Amino acid sequence: MLTCKQFLQELNDYLDPSTDPATKCHLEKHVNECPNCFVLVDTTKKTLQIYKGVEPQTIPESVKARLWKALEKKIAARKAQA
């Protein structure tokens, strides 16, 4: 059986859907037998879920306006060259 320390080193592999089933199964065994690592896995998954679920906020209008102004300038310069 893996120690918690060993499991922790492999945590990302455990969370990675592309990890091969045999490795996953080996890691799963530890998770099922160790309450601490079970919670650690669960809360790490939730952490990622929450971060991935948040849509980026809108850009402040002034920042957006300056971006578009700079772009327009660039595009106009290119058109003038052509």
Next chain:
Amino acid sequence: MTPTTTATFDESDLVAKAKAGDAQAFTELVNHYERKIYRLAKHITQNDEDAEDVLQEAFLKAYEHLDGFKGDSKFYTWIVRIAVNEALMKLRKRKGDRTVSLDEPVETGEETVQREIAVWEDNPEQRYSREEMQEILDSAVQTLKPDFRTVFMLRDIEEMSTEETAETLGISIPAVKSRLLRARLALREKLTRQFRRKGEDVFAHL
């Protein structure tokens, strides 16, 4: 110039049109990705002014060098790389005065480190307003060292592969992996302090 948001967004079609000189197509690409690029820039630089510069520089450079985009990666990956490079340059310029370190380093190789293990309250997403949640998540990312937060942003938020992240940052694959692990664990730790279920036996669920 009025950017239009099309119902169906076809990145490769827009890129092809933009390369052929269609400025409107390029503005649609900008319109589609600007928020994500701004978020990335802000998280890496942790500075509003730098993030704005990075946002502008990234799209202006992309427009300028569109001919050099070969299409062997996605346009989005390409623009992310440009933005990351700009953001890292900003960071290097500010190095020394803005480097934030992990306030409590999580050494994954050390058994002695006490980790906060606690079950979370149910559905924390529903208990906080959008703004509150944003604040909680942003401040957790802010506590990570630049090396760690950059890897976290590329791998987990931008969903780049380990290889793409390594290439973008010019670091080894094992370095990406170990930084990602440490970043994830540190964020988990921060969020646990926020979301832990209060007043109950930690293992009550078992």
